[in-house]
Amino acid sequence: MKIVHQHYLGSALSVAMLLASSALWAQSDLLPQERWQGSVAYLAGGIGSDEAEAMRRAAASYPLMLELVAPGSGRHGEYVADAHVEIDNPAGEALLATTVDGPLLLVRLPAGSYALHVAWNGTAKRRNVTIARGEQHVVFEFPRQDSQP
Numbered sequence: 187m188k189i190v191h192q193h194y195l196g197s198a199l200s201v202a203m204l205l206a207s208s209a210l211w212a213q214s215d216l217l218p219q220e221r222w223q224g225s226v227a228y229l230a231g232g233i234g235s236d237e238a239e240a241m242r243r244a245a246a247s248y249p250l251m252l253e254l255v256a257p258g259s260g261r262h263g264e265y266v267a268d269a270h271v272e273i274d275n276p277a278g279e280a281l282l283a284t285t286v287d288g289p290l291l292l293v294r295l296p297a298g299s300y301a302l303h304v305a306w307n308g309t310a311k312r313r314n315v316t317i318a319r320g321e322q323h324v325v326f327e328f329p330r331q332d333s334q335p
Contacts, residue, residue: 216240218288226273226282232290233267241290248292249317254304255289256330265289266328269306276300302326 217240218231229248232238245251250273254266266289273282276299284291295317302313304326311326 217244223282223284227294228282228284229292230284230286230290231288232265233288237288238290241292245292245321248294249321250293250295250315251321251323252291252302252304253289253323253325254286254306254328255325256328258330264330266306269304272303274301274303
């Protein structure tokens with residue numbers, strides 16, 4: 187009888203591990219590929235609700251999250267893609283300069299102060315951010331495309 191219980195327990199554990207690994211694989215499959223610029227790792231994307239949700243879950247591994255939105259009639263507004271993002275160190279040197287292909291950008295940076303520059307649809311915005319412990323979530327709002335002259 188003891189052998190039968192151990193067999194069921196072993197089978198149950200195997201199934202649980204398989205399901206957990208499948209869920210992790212599915213999540214990583216939804217994430218855009220991590221890119222590097224110098225020593226800075228980043229993910230850009232968030233197109234579609236599945237990819238956006240996977241990126242929000244992955245944000246815990248990235249100290250900086252940028253979210254780019256344009257106010258709209260929906261609950262969260264409209265998401266912005268094809269914005270140019272530059273992150274500079276205190277000396278004004280660009281650590282990351284990229285055009286994002288979705289409304290979310292996750293960036294792995296060391297603790298410190300940075301200047302964020304984001305340009306989209308003829309509008310440029312700048313913010314300073316300090317990364318210490320935890321995650322910084324910075325939202326940039328832009329005028330909607332159809333509201334530009």
